[in-house]
Amino acid sequence: MDNNFLLSYLVVTYIILMMFINFWIIGHIVIKEYVNRRVVLFLSSIILYMAVESIALGYIVFHRGEIFIEPILLLFASVPLFLSSITKNMIVRLKSDIISSLLLSGVIVFDEISMGYLYSSAFGPHSYNPFIDSVSNVAFGIMMIIDGLFFLFIARVKNIIEFALTTFTISMAFLPSLFIEFPKLVQLFSSLVSTAIMIINIIMLYLIEIKRVTFQGQLIALSLALFDFLMMLGLLTFASFNDMWLISLSVVISMMWYFIAVLYEFPNKRIEMKLRYPFIFLVLINLAELSMGFGESVFGFNITNSVFVNAIPTRSPPSNPFWWLFPINPLLMGIEATHATNDLVINAILTSYMFLMATTMEPFYVIMMGIEMSYLVYERYKKAKNLSVKNWALIIVLGVPIFTVLIPYYTNIYVFGMSGMIFRVTLLSFTISIISVIVATILFGRRAYCNAVCMSAHMWTNIFYDQFKPKRSSRVWEYVRWTFLAIMLIAFLSYIMIELKLLAPIKIGMITLDPLNFYGMFTVNYIWWIFYFLTPFFGAYSCARQGWCGFGTFTGLFNKVLFKIRAKDVSVCENCETHACDMACPIKIPISDDILKKGYSNRINCVGCGDCIEDCTYNNLEIIDIISFIKK
């Protein structure tokens, strides 16, 4: 038998045996619940002996290292054994004993890095340094998958926190850095699998954040959001600069936290749900999503173009079968803007704009956010009592793939803010789509646009963002909205005039501005996104309440034709003491006042979310639109 083959066979056998013994020991300790601290120390040394033997084997056999490394490592592995001999007998509950949980977590992580070291010494990669090589191979990924499944299997209670921890660790197992030795398309595929699992993980974190008002729930939701962000930042630097440090470090830190979280039970006491928890969560999760969108788009763009086009163009050509998912490279767009003009300040503004906009308008980012938000809208559907609110929740879910992905990206029909990314919008299609929006909003009110087509509906009408309703509004916004509408009309008019060759295109340095796309993208992918990020401060639907979405105000004008929120019986409102409708409205429309004056409310800023109908104490509200006329 070939020597190399025999050696490889021995390495694989050693790793499998070592994993088997480790899981047997750890499972034994965890299942027992109550353990003697001395036993934990003793067993930690057993695990460490196997770990240091892996290092010694890899170092001496494959790197031709000095043999004296072995006694030094064995001495290190004996430290817990020595401590066990001087520690008093003490029975502790493992999940309540931070010392035992921390020790075991550290030992397991060290053990898995050691196995990764042995594997990489035998099979590669050998391209970086020992630490990076140890955590950048498939053996390390397989261990993480087994960890996730094993701890889920032995968990006494299998609740959403356990599932979130499992998906968290399994998503790490598919990070592309672990497939560095494989062909580029395999790396891309693994990275897509990793982000798909992370999307499931993020949805679970949202659900924990909403439902768990306990210290443990908040800690898990916030910490996993932070580590998801760290990992995605690692993916971003790996995709952009081929840097392996951050992604490798983030994996090891995340693993350490994962083991602490499964081995230690944090207090499950109820806590007061203050705004700061959802706000920190929202910031972390959005940073994770942005980094994921940016990193995955750069990675996908570079890999697919280098494999299928044999070059790195500025835009993916049709010969790249993945052009529809990775049409542009946000990194290249940002870099291009750094020298767009001779003015440093303008360049800095353009660069920040390009980085953010090119990330948030990438199909990958929109699809990822669409999946997450749709699930949260579906949760709203399950919770809603009123049939019309339920039906609209379903329409919103259907609206994601149709109106925020398929139509704006893959046709040249104008859907505010997203179009023109892949296909240029023509004057004819622009006109037809504006007329369609007008007809739809005449028939169903502003909700036909704001509550089904625009991505705001997916973000702000869902079970998580629902909690950020402002307490009051200001009359200032009533006037501000007309300014934004005027700016939008000027942008649209300029676009029409440029298309008709009545006006020259606007140029800033090397960049030619299409007023239609600039206005749409600037509003939806820049202003909208910043307000979305700051939802806890500005409240849900700030676009409609503060009126900075000119297109929303435009569609709101047609609320005045057929659409009404009407009281079934005005006398019920006259005697109502709760005014729950007013409190429920995210736009802060004084609905009860309107009803007492006219019997209905049909303000321009009403997005038709249905919250007032859902929350009315006496189920006294209904929506009047074309459907109610047909039903009559």
Ligand code: SF4
């Ligand atoms: S909560 Fe219902 S009954 Fe009370 S004022 Fe509002 S619409 Fe009328």
Ligand code: SF4
């Ligand atoms: S009035 Fe009712 S439907 Fe309109 S925005 Fe307010 S809560 Fe939503």
